[in-house]
Amino acid sequence: MTRLLASNEFIVAACTNIFLVGPMGAGKTTIGRHLAEMLSWHFLDSDHEIEVRTGATIPWIFDVEGEAGFRRREAAMITELTSLKYVVLATGGGAVLNDANRRHLHQRGTVVYLETPVSMQLERTAHDKNRPLLQTLNPQQKLTELLNVRDPLYREVAHLIVPTTSGCARDLAQSIIQALNFS
DSSP states (O other), rough: OOOESSSSSHHHTTTTTTHHHHOOOOOOOHHHHHHHHHTTEEEEEEHHHHHHHHOOOOHHHHHHHHHHHHHHHHHHHHHHHHTSSSSEEOTTTGGGGGGHHHHHHHHHHHEEEEEEEHHHHHHHTTTTTTGGOOOOOOHHHHHHHHHHHHHHHHHOOSSEEOOOSHHHHHHHHHHHHHHOOOO
């Protein structure tokens, strides 16, 4: 179910934080909450933190500031949140587009890529109006385009890749903990 991309010794040494990356609909928030609960760590979601601090929704920020404005806010948030200790952080699907974000994520904690096929993403996000990039006539095509660009970046930053095609969120969180030698 899991594939290690680095030695366990590195992962354990660097594991004062767990950062979840992957496409929208991968389960980063749900799995992240379970991980944090199981580890007795703090859970954070970078998109949620942006909304709380700005008092605006992600779709509103996209509408007013465009994707570039949102990405600037996201980069500042990733810089701040990755500086904390003993957190499980669910990142936005596009957080890996920024070089500095990838560097901070990779150097400041253990990065877990929740690998999810487009078909599953589409099923999980079909009715979600809070995903500005999916407000298009062909969401499947958009998800495919996004994954084609982002998948190599997720793989580049990841210490661990976990396919999300089988098992519930709690089971996936448990498998991550086992792969990181916490159990």
